[in-house]
Amino acid sequence: MLEGWRQRRQVARAQQGDAAAFAELLRPELPRLYRAAFYLARDADEASDLAQEACVRAYQNLADFESGRALGPWLHRILRNLFLDRRKSAASRHEVRANEEDELGGAREAAASPAVPSSDSPLEVLLQREQSAALGEHVRALPVAFAEVLVFCDIQEMSYAEVSEVTGVPLGTVKSRLSRARLMLRERLLAEPELLAGQSRKSRGGAS
């Protein structure tokens, strides 16, 4: 509750034009916000630009912020909408399209393959060994509707309810998209095992 008091006071000061008060409110949120931007955007420059612009827009629209609520999800929402706007104007190839169903069809066929022994699968072994940056690349390469649920749910570890608030997508859809996103990511990794294997060889080489 004390935090609530402080937040209200900071918000009021920021609305009166005290930019330092707003910066103070933002500061604890920045690392997480930037992390989300980093895994959504193509590179660090785009991530920095996105996160900066999200902060500026948040301040411009501070009147929309419901004082007393958590600032983090609100900032993520602004970041996410900004990211989508930019993506849309740049290209539409990441949008959810009907042919994504085909991709999933492929995934379903793969599941019908013969049962494997219950010891760790090659993919599990790779994932345990590597917290690979390549994984982030694969997330970015997914259609954005699926990439974003992986970023918010799995990378940022937000609750389904928070992700629903951030994306404006119903909770059930968040879960079904997350299911599909994990399947798609899995398929990508299985289709390119040499990438992960190559990474692991490289890191082993580096360690020796």
Place this chain on the structure above:
Amino acid sequence: MSTGGKEQATCAMVREELADVCDGRGAPALRAHLETCVACATLVREGRALETALAALPAVALPVDFEEMLLPRLAAVGARHARRLPVPSWTSAPWLRASAVAAAAAVALVVVAVGLRGRPTAEVDATVAELVEVDVDVAVAAAMSGVDVRLALPDGLEVASDDPRLNGLHALAWRVDLAPGVNTTTVVLRAVSMGEHRLHVVLEAGPHRAEMDLGVLVHAGSAHAALRAWSRALFAATPRLRLELGGAT
């Protein structure tokens, strides 16, 4: 054949509801299916391994110049916010009256001013509240125009108002025309920290000037309860603060 078809349908459901199944939540039938279907069990373990690996992705450091670049941009927005506000000072007083003070304790600050000269004396009974109405009463014998009243608030106090432009302000200033007798302006303040706070009031009329430094709002006892009880006065006792500006001798 039909069994195989049913199995396939269940496998498909595991995929559809992978997020829930990975969380250990899905339907009991799906969880039971995992006991017998090695492919689905593997899929779910891989799903969890993915979840773990994604959560463990390296933290990315904020670029070193991030805040340095951001602050001037925020300052530009702040300047626009500030320009949109009407200047709250040196206006007539009605906006000072905030409405959200249903249960606020009242502090009457009685200023008996004769020509606005003399030494103030203050007597504080007590008050503990989150929202406090302060009545600034200025009593004069004859009409005076253009009396400036400034109220400086310490860190622990701020203006409480429904008007977001005023809410949270740390100083108030307004100009009043005084009629003969008592002139009252009500200011609603919010205590944001514990302790004794000092209100600093300045009255100025032409060459005349009077300043008062008043200790008010002595929080005591269950201080944290005070902060939990939004807009609710803690102590029922009606506090009274009396200030006399003696003088025309």
